[in-house]
Amino acid sequence: MKRIAALILLASLSANVLAFEPFVVSDIRIDGLSRISAGTVLNYLPISKGDRVTTDSVQRAIRALYQTHFFSDVEVERQGDILVVKVTERPSIAKLNIRGNHDIKTDDLKKGLKSIGLSEGETFDRLALDRVQQELIHQYYNRGKYNVSVLPHVTRLDRNRVAIDIEIREGKVAKIKEINIVGNHAFSDKEIEDGFESGTTNWMSWYSKNDQYSSDKLSGDLNKLQSYYMDRGYADFGLDSSQVTISPDKREMYITADVKEGEIYTISDVHLLGDLILPDYMTKLTNAFVRKGQTFNRQAIEDCTKAMKAVLADMGYAYAKVDTIPKLDKDKRTVDLSLYVQPGHRIYVRRIVLEGNTRTEDDVLRREMRQLEGAWYSQAAIDRSKIRLQRLGFFKKVDIDKTRVPGSPDQVDLKVKVEEQSSGSLMFGVGYSQYSGIILSGSVSQNNFLGTGDQFSVGAEKSxxxxxxxxxxxxxxxxxxxxxxxxxxxxxxxxxxxxxxxxxxxxxxxxxxxxxxxxxxxxxxxxxxxxxxxxxxxxxxxxxxxxxxxxxxxxxxxxxxxxxxxxxxxxxxxxxxxxxxxxxxxxxxxxxxxxxxxxxxxxxxxxxxxxxxxxxxxxxxxxxxxxxxxxxxxxxxxxxxxxxxxxxxxxxxxxxxxxxxxxxxxxxxxxxxxxxxxxxxxxxxxxxxxxxxxxxxxxxxxxxxxxxxxxxxxxxxxxxxxxxxxxxxxxxxxxxxxxxxxxxxxxxxxxxxxxxxxxxxxxxxxxxxxxxxxxxxxxxxxxxxxxxxxxxxxxxxxxxxxxx
Known part of the structure; x- marks a missing residue:
């Protein structure tokens, strides 16, 4: 597509550029403008009054104006010492309508289109519309809808405007007809597929949607397949290939995975290497997950490295690394396991920045923080701070992220970002029963009174x-x-x-x-x-x-x-x-x-x-x-x-x-x-x-x-x-x-x-x-x-x- 666009641009330049005898520009005139100002064009034009113009410089000028995507045609002429630039503006988008979409919300689609310049008020670019069409089809393919069609309609309006109508016919999701695993001997298909998100139709498919094909779900299931074997000792397990075929009517999917099981391995030895902090404790921690003589288990090894990094993070080593280096002996069917520890710099927190608390005072958040400014970084304190903020009930979402301080390898800033929610309630009730008659109740409560974190309530009930x-x-x-x-x-x-x-x-x-x-x-x-x-x-x-x-x-x-x-x-x-x-x-x-x-x-x-x-x-x-x-x-x-x-x-x-x-x-x-x-x-x-x-x-x-x-x-x-x-x-x-x-x-x-x-x-x-x-x-x-x-x-x- 890029090569074709380049050829079109080259052809346009060849057609729109006349041979120029070099001359000095005394003035520049822009013809053909209606919506775009002359100043905007002159801002992009790499030629000014007093410049000496040649054929090459004119070609560069035309190329620069095309790259703005404002114009569908650009011509340059000379009238005496005046440079005349004739342009044809691209139409503007007056209306953008999307219909027929159910899987993807209209607002989400319009946000995506706006990010690439296809929205109401923007300049219309046909190539951008074609890209949108292909991207939408790709997104629906990822959702298993292979019968989808995306039909853009462009209607010309007066005053050099267009109306774009994108009609989407989603079709139905392709159902998984068969899942075949080839090469498995140690475990049955049922055992392997038990944890898969994808599956053939069963009595719970209306609820789980497991029979609806999705490339993302399949990718996750293939990772689960590999983990299933490697967590049970098959250290040299391999997934040779995976194939997905679709029926001619695009309604049924057939999935095949070829596997090479390999052999079961045991751990021959475990080595702790690198810059060890608390070596005795780290050894005990490692032995709690992996030991000599155990069957190889990748999940246990990952849990071990996570636990080691968590301990180091609580001691201030926020960016600690623990690399796993397995050495397989295929003759003896053993794995020599090395864990290489790199704690890095010990980090302390320079500043805690609060964002999103538009109603709640900063002090209300800071008094719940267990990680303090100027103290060593502690992941446990940060996790506890997050829980305390969540339990206030004032915030729908709480995120705490760390960022390195530029030029300071041992400092980080913490960004506490919250999304506030209703912390007050206006409770009311109206009811009737043969025993109590009409029941009226109401209360006003605020668990974050005036943003101070104080709790206040007044209530009444009458029957x-x-x-x-x-x-x-x-x-x-x-x-x-x-x-x-x-x-x-x-x-x-x-x-x-x-x-x-x-x-x-x-x-x-x-x-x-x-x-x-x-x-x-x-x-x-x-x-x-x-x-x-x-x-x-x-x-x-x-x-x-x-x-x-x-x-x-x-x-x-x-x-x-x-x-x-x-x-x-x-x-x-x-x-x-x-x-x-x-x-x-x-x-x-x-x-x-x-x-x-x-x-x-x-x-x-x-x-x-x-x-x-x-x-x-x-x-x-x-x-x-x-x-x-x-x-x-x-x-x-x-x-x-x-x-x-x-x-x-x-x-x-x-x-x-x-x-x-x-x-x-x-x-x-x-x-x-x-x-x-x-x-x-x-x-x-x-x-x-x-x-x-x-x-x-x-x-x-x-x-x-x-x-x-x-x-x-x-x-x-x-x-x-x-x-x-x-x-x-x-x-x-x-x-x-x-x-x-x-x-x-x-x-x-x-x-x-x-x-x-x-x-x-x-x-x-x-x-x-x-x-x-x-x-x-x-x-x-x-x-x-x-x-x-x-x-x-x-x-x-x-x-x-x-x-x-």
Whole structure:
């Protein structure tokens, strides 16, 4: 193509250049201009007034004007001592339309076209359009679409303009009909192809798209083929050739790979060479991966070199190299392995540059950095800094790159580039149920208040039976070493008397205030302390409230319960992300309760342990376990028979602090707070005792048809979840889909725990950062329940909000 263009240009020059007798130019005139200014042409023209012109200099001038791509024709003439340049402008692109494309987005195509000068407002170049046509066809070929056609249409418009319409007919992706591996004896085709992205059509192809041919996928699969053998001792494995043939209708692909397996090799010796740092430690590290007598394994050797470079990087050797030099003895089938270590200069960080934090203050990022300016480079500190920034929840993406300082072999600058995302949320909800009527809720929260990293929220909820208003504020860096302080105030009022068997029938109103301190211990763990006070007024309804709650209220002798509250909590958090963790976990334990001097003195323990494990192929396993336990303490006792204080039985755990189970964030598949102990309202008119529900949860003779959930002082919960690598959800920071199983229940107390009473459910869940805000949808089916639970089962559950 370049040779043809050169010949065309040469022919044009020969035709457009007349023989010139040398002369001195007294003036230059440009003819034929409409859009381009004369000054622009004179800027590119290598001839000025006063220059002596020859035939060669005119040819150079014409060549220079052609190379601007502004003109389709250039002629040069002489009129006396005046040089006349006649040009024909190329048309400008008035409109550019692309249609028929589905695999490649229009915006992406237009960006690519603009980079080569083919966009609206630019000068039209037919050769550029031809190049675009061939490049688009090549891109679709890489996607396995060999029936594609790209048809550009150019329409002439007035005022020397054109409209370009690129019609794309993508066709269908060619399907892989056969994959043949020739020369394999040690392993079957099925064993080798098990990890391939490419494959023939099977029942999962609609999901995996494995049967759609792609040259990129095939290249990756051939690398996997080589790795499969070399990781199993075949050090001299060779891929002789690979062939791809296509059927005449371009709809079916046939792939053939010829392999030479070779022999299995063992490692005869391992040598550490070069400038060794901590030689004893490096020897132990090497022996953990590769040792004399082991079967050759290329992956183990690569893991060894990565581990060695990681250790050196943590010591400041940011550009350390570890070269692997295997020497094969084909007669003995052994490999003599040498690892040559080149640590290079020890590097320190000169400067940390922040980019992309348009809303968040620099100090908020810098206080999370564990790599400091002026300190030795540490890859571990940099990795930890990245995780801490990700876990803030302020940034969609965090990248930390190093660049050498020019002229300083032992210095680097770090560039911390972040992409900010919504860290605040405007949550709202509207719903209706036969029990609670219309439900309205809303909250405004900002985890990065005014870009300072402080947390602030105000929320309210209103339904036929419940009203709540709360506000909180937390400053995570009251001191430079990370001690934080926060405040919380809450007002709530609830009346469950009209909800039938959905909740225990009573009403309460609570006012509370608390302040808390967050104290870091290490980068991974910290303490939380809080003090507060609360006042709760409880009203029971004779004949409607479960008798056990009435008895408790009578025993206390107070309708209003005053409490001095306190808590201490510990967390150990190693998760690698705030929203969509893929590794690490969280351990937490807290003790809180009512302090001496409160109406009822109680304490409770809440513990949780969870962890994420990447298990290959993009799958992530998540396990979570929770336990809660509460009890009373102190000398206040009462006698149940007389309902007054006596030296006898201690208070039970207060029912308004009970643990509940069930719901979209608990044991899914059951309505919120409905699992656990349930009791009937009213007394049996014959015996005078509380009515007991039957096995179906029915309360014969009671005002309410079903028993009412009242929760308990002991709760256990377990969750097993597998996050799926769905091809249409490439960004797990935006959406995740999982399969789950939940197990749990609430019990009256620890002594009442029975494993046979645990409830379980299984299903599928979607977590999505939708435009309306965080959305959680679960489809769950109870797989372990009792007849009395059927009234409380709920297959589809969701919650959502809006972010800003």
């Amino acid at each position: 036929d039976y419940y009203t709540q208003i709360n506000a909180s504020y937390y400053n995570p860096y009251l001191t430079d070493n990370g001690v934080g302080i926060g405040y919380n105030i809450q007002l709530s009022k609830a009346d469950f008397s009209d909800l039938g068997s959905e909740y225990a029938s009573y009403s309460n109103s609570t006012r509370s205030f608390s302040t808390r301190l967050g104290i870091p211990i290490t980068d991974f763990q910290g303490l939380n302390l809080s003090l507060g006070l609360s006042s709760t007024k409880i009203n029971n309804y004779e004949g409607y409230t479960p008798q056990v709650l009435i008895d408790y209220q009578n025993a206390i002798g107070h309708k209003t319960i005053h409490s001095w509250t306190g808590s201490i909590g510990w967390t150990y958090d190693t998760r690698n992300s705030y929203w969509a963790a893929t590794r690490g976990g969280l351990l937490s334990a807290s003790v809180d309760g009512a302090l001496p001097g409160s109406t009822v003195q109680y304490w409770r323990f809440i513990g949780e342990a969870n962890h994420y494990w990447p298990i290959g192929g993009g799958f992530v396993l998540y396990l979570d376990g929770q336990v809660g336990y509460g009890a009373t303490y102190g000398n206040q006792t009462y006698d149940r028979t007389f309902g007054q204080y006596q030296a006898g039985q201690k208070y039970d755990y207060p029912f308004w602090q009970n643990f509940y189970a069930g719901g979209v964030r608990d044991v899914r598949g059951f309505q919120d707070n409905t699992l656990g102990p349930r009791v009937c309202a009213g007394l049996d008119t014959t015996t005078g005792k509380a009515i007991q529900p039957d096995k179906n949860g029915y309360c014969g003779g009671s005002y309410y048809y079903y028993a009412q959930p009242i929760g308990g002082a002991f709760k256990v919960l377990g969750t097993a979840e597998v996050y799926l690598p769905l091809p249409f959800l490439k960004d797990i920071n935006t959406a995740r889909v999982s399969l789950f199983m939940d197990v749990g229940n609430a019990y009256k107390n620890y002594q009442s725990f029975e494993a046979k009473d645990l409830r379980a459910s299984a299903g599928i869940s979607l977590h999505w950062k939708a435009p309306i805000g965080p959305l959680i949808i679960s489809l769950a089916t109870p797989i372990r329940s009792q007849p009395s639970d059927r009234h409380y089962e709920e297959r589809i559950q969701f919650t959502f909000g809006s972010q800003f």
